[in-house]
Amino acid sequence: MINRDTIVAIATPPGRGGVGIIRVSGPHVGHVAITVLGKLPTPRMALLSHFWDLQGETIDIGLSLFFPGPNSYTGEDVLEFQTHGSPIILDQLLKSVLDCGCRLARPGEFTERAFLNSRLDLTQAEAVADLIDAGSVAAAKSALRSLTGAFAERIEQLLEQLIGIRTHLEASMDFADEALELSSQAQLIRQFATLREHIDLTVQRAQQGVQLKEGARLVIAGQPNAGKSSLLNCLTDSQTAIVTDVAGTTRDILSQPLSLDGLPLHLIDTAGLRESTDPVESEGIRRAWQAIAQADAVLLVIDLTKGEQSEDQKIRSRLPTDVPVITVMNKCDQISPQKNTSTDPYLVYVSALTGEGIDTLRTRLKDLLHYSGEDAVFIARRRHLDALKRAAHHVEKAQQLTQDNAGLELAAEECRQAQLAFDEITGRFTTEDLLGRIFSDFCIGK
Ligand SMILES: Nc1nc2c(ncn2[C@@H]2O[C@H](COP(=O)(O)OP(=O)(O)OP(=O)(O)O)[C@@H](O)[C@H]2O)c(=O)[nH]1
Numbered sequence: 001m002i003n004r005d006t007i008v009a010i011a012t013p014p015g016r017g018g019v020g021i022i023r024v025s026g027p028h029v030g031h032v033a034i035t036v037l038g039k040l041p042t043p044r045m046a047l048l049s050h051f052w053d054l055q056g057e058t059i060d061i062g063l064s065l066f067f068p069g070p071n072s073y074t075g076e077d078v079l080e081f082q083t084h085g086s087p088i089i090l091d092q093l094l095k096s097v098l099d100c101g102c103r104l105a106r107p108g109e110f111t112e113r114a115f116l117n118s119r120l121d122l123t124q125a126e127a128v129a130d131l132i133d134a135g136s137v138a139a140a141k142s143a144l145r146s147l148t149g150a151f152a153e154r155i156e157q158l159l160e161q162l163i164g165i166r167t168h169l170e171a172s173m174d175f176a177d178e179a180l181e182l183s184s185q186a187q188l189i190r191q192f193a194t195l196r197e198h199i200d201l202t203v204q205r206a207q208q209g210v211q212l213k214e215g216a217r218l219v220i221a222g223q224p225n226a227g228k229s230s231l232l233n234c235l236t237d238s239q240t241a242i243v244t245d246v247a248g249t250t251r252d253i254l255s256q257p258l259s260l261d262g263l264p265l266h267l268i269d270t271a272g273l274r275e276s277t278d279p280v281e282s283e284g285i286r287r288a289w290q291a292i293a294q295a296d297a298v299l300l301v302i303d304l305t306k307g308e309q310s311e312d313q314k315i316r317s318r319l320p321t322d323v324p325v326i327t328v329m330n331k332c333d334q335i336s337p338q339k340n341t342s343t344d345p346y347l348v349y350v351s352a353l354t355g356e357g358i359d360t361l362r363t364r365l366k367d368l369l370h371y372s373g374e375d376a377v378f379i380a381r382r383r384h385l386d387a388l389k390r391a392a393h394h395v396e397k398a399q400q401l402t403q404d405n406a407g408l409e410l411a412a413e414e415c416r417q418a419q420l421a422f423d424e425i426t427g428r429f430t431t432e433d434l435l436g437r438i439f440s441d442f443c444i445g446k
């Protein structure tokens with residue numbers, strides 16, 4: 001991939017600072033170096049020199065570094081100037097470089113070139129942005145893991161397994177006119193099953209990665225007056241939500257950030273769920289269900305002094321089946337010391353008033369979100385998760401077709417679709433639209 005343009009950008013954040021960095025990449029780097037520095041620096045050696053403008057006036061004295069392609073960040077010739085961190089100096093230097101025939105880089109364009117020149121795959125390129133954006137140590141660590149290729153490697157392993165199956169399928173197609181031999185069929189089914197297991201595990205890891213990046217959405221739901229708003233206040237140690245003994249206090253969706261040992265969460269308080277004729281409350285309830293539909297997990301709050309009522313059961317039965325739920329029996333301070341005799345680990349007795357049981361709830365939450373806090377997670381995005389799930393779906397269909405002996409061509413086509421989904425993750429198969437969306441989220445100069 002040849003880019004004829006030479007791009008330039010200020011790589012340090014706006015404003016004044018100790019140093020300011022300008023980065024240049026492309027075929028005109030040599031020309032820029034001669035113009036601004038008077039010579040091309042020795043590769044990978046810091047050079048202290050004057051920075052000149054086109055009229056030969058000194059703009060600043062600073063360091064420069066030259067990385068000849070292809071062994072540079074972008075794969076092209078790269079030149080970096082370190083100036084004193086004054087916006088005035090940076091602007092003057094930027095103008096001089098632009099006057100050499102360069103153009104301003106778009107957000108993420110350096111990394112995009114690194115991807116187009118095969119210096120990084122797409123998961124690594126995305127991890128660059130995720131590392132810069134990381135909101136916690138855990139998110140930074142997992143982004144770094146993806147950046148060093150841990151996620152890409154995992155996808156490659158899945159791909160290898162899949163290609164093994166495709167080869168097997170296609171060989172069988174060549175030889176068998178009609179039905180697949182029994183032993184061959186059994187072997188294929190075993191291979192499919194193993195692959196599906198490995199995809200499921202990867203989905204789980206990627207899900208944690210997405211939650212690390214975006215924060216898991218934890219929705220507090222339940223009947224009016226169950227103590228949902230009190231629970232939000234208790235968990236976030238704040239007085240964010242209004243609490244009163246009037247049933248139907250909360251109407252709007254209220255979201256508060258919460259960190260669970262480094263796992264970022266969005267704790268979402270909602271209107272109490274019941275039949276209502278009040279138009280404002282009804283709208284609140286509609287929004288509550290909408291939030292529940294988008295939740296990563298639900299805390300179903302039940303007033304222990306009343307016990308689980310038919311209304312609670314009705315709410316429970318309407319919860320999406322694929323979203324995990326913790327039942328929170330609230331107001332345990334009102335009940336004579338009562339042991340939680342339930343064997344369900346996801347049923348917790350708490351008091352949002354006194355804080356009793358809240359630590360247990362936190363522990364259960366971490367279990368529920370499979371958050372171990374250790375090093376296995378890699379940062380991931382929703383698009384990775386979507387692609388993985390699509391791949392899993394095609395593999396499942398292929399397995400079914402093989403099992404039913406319903407035509408090897410059809411099974412092979414499902415496998416091909418699964419492979420395309422994997423290739424989308426690493427960027428082996430992309431569309432311009434997708435690349436545009438990914439790189440436009442980057443900051444300028446990266
Ligand atoms: N004793 C006791 N009272 C509680 C507890 N949690 C909440 N309450 C009380 O229960 C009432 C309702 O609490 P809220 O937190 O407003 O309940 P909610 O579920 O948000 O109610 P809506 O917003 O109306 O749906 C308030 O009077 C709280 O003080 C608890 O753990 N123990």
Ligand SMILES: [Mg+2]
Pocket residue numbers: 228229230241242249250269270271272
């Ligand atoms: Mg409330």
